[in-house]
Amino acid sequence: MTPKPPLTLHMAAPRGFCAGVDRAIRIVELALEKWGAPVYVRHEIVHNRTVVEGLRAKGAVFVEEVAEAPADRPIVFSAHGVARSVPEEARARGMIQVDATCPLVTKVHTEARRHHAQGRQVVMIGHAGHPETVGTMGQLPPGEVLLVENVADVERLSPRDPERLAFVTQTTLSVDDTAEVAAALQARFPAIVAPAHDDICYATTNRQAAVKAMAPVCDAVLVVGAPNSSNSRRLAEVALRAGCPHSQLVEHAGQIDWRALEGARALGLTAGASAPESLVEEVVEALRARWDVTVEPVVAAVEDIEFRVPAVLRERA
Template sequence: MTKPPLTLYLAAPRGFCAGVDRAIKIVELAIQKWGAPVYVRHEIVHNKFVVDSLRDQGAVFVEELDDCPDDRPVIFSAHGVPKSVPAAASARQMVFVDATCPLVSKVHIEAERHSDAGLQIIMIGHAGHPETIGTMGQLPQGEVLLVETVEDVAHVSVRDPERLAFVTQTTLSVDDTAGIVAALNARFPAIRGPHKEDICYATTNRQEAVKAMADKIDAMLVVGAPNSSNSRRLVEVASRAGCAYAQLVQRAADIDWRALDGITSIGITAGASAPELLVDEVLDALRARYDVTISEVETAKENIEFKVPRILRTPA
């Protein structure tokens, strides 16, 4: 049978960002340096395929430091951790490596500087997300207040409206965050913002690529994990930009083919923690069913690279 034609728009950039790439390298280099097992507190990045691959190499993933033995190295995930975690590791004389993305660390430093200047912090983020927990955990309880929506801004109770600053989670929707920032500025005119946007370059770039293709396509597939904030935001951005159907898929096996029935054009992107191998898997699945013509939609070029910590650049 003749396959139906399908125009496939491939987002660029997509997939791994520099922070994710660095975090994965940190785990791999730690296993090379110290041997298996190496413990990792929380998923190193939010992608099951990546986590399973590292587990096969000798990584053991745990939720808390209490689950780690004293005599094996432990790595903290790319999302960042509260200050209490490395403090506890030091108290136990553990070898630990912090894989926190440098752009998340930048937010931590910002929050501390504002606090040192006597300002209370408002964080725009998602409750319960590891990055939010890590950022709020840089300061004593009550010094960082969380808002998730414009409605939250109206109800947040602050110590002094004249002495406030805000920071944001790095993986939020750019458009949603702009609305919350506007609400903060309207209610607290004296509030200070970051010197440079907290939402990371990779999140912004992937959202811009999705917006650029949204009016060309009948459907969008976002390759990423359901617990990946930046991947879920890509689905939302596609829908708000006018795409009639947007679906988050971890693997090609997750594609809802019935929802794609009758489409003639589709967009493909991947969250910042999704490897290109999984994008290729989705492309192969589409080629098996359609006569595919691929067109790349490039909105930015990325050439950022972050060094791994010094402890992994020296021999054991």
């Protein structure tokens, strides 16, 4: 038997599920335990097909709008957060509603509403059309949140009053990109009020830090995550910017482009915040089938944060 070539596998830590994702999944599972199937979920609870299909098999029904769910069944709002009109619609229909919005996203919503109450127009750094951006912008009346995606957007911005501005950010963006856009905002609008604390969530920051640490010594970095997952896409981008010549975003081992990895002697592996560890383990096994793998952990932080589920799920059925 021909011996397998050696491969050093740099494993990012932390990777995969964050506290907000873990909480959101637990909320759907607890709702099913409390009220039985079906429980309706507006939008994908998190951006991962494996997670969604697993919950669907347990009795969750995923819909895009509240009106698609019967009024006599519970509805869960996804971890990304929703516009204020969504729970208002559910309330008007008399539905049991359970909010699985990540508490760190809720914090951004609170910031936006506070700035509005104090007479400021809000600028949001985020990606157009992403559910989190839609939900945050939907906390305020139309026109009260201006979206910018990059520095060029900052130059085109026409606020109502340049002296009465504040900015917030989507929690899953690139740390470096966000800092660049924030700096452009502050340079153009010196009076703009910045967040008291960084809106980029701890999990996003930690996962990007681990990728930055491993990228310069890797021939390629594999990111396990969904293509519609903002934080997963950012990890693949961060790897390239940090000096790795190649990165791949894959939902599972079956999507790996093996030809692009030919001759590799050092690979990095991480997972977006909504990707289960089982998918990472599948990738590791696929690598072991082709290489003699030596695992090297790359530890950027130790996470021990937990978020409580809503009170309605802590009460007895």
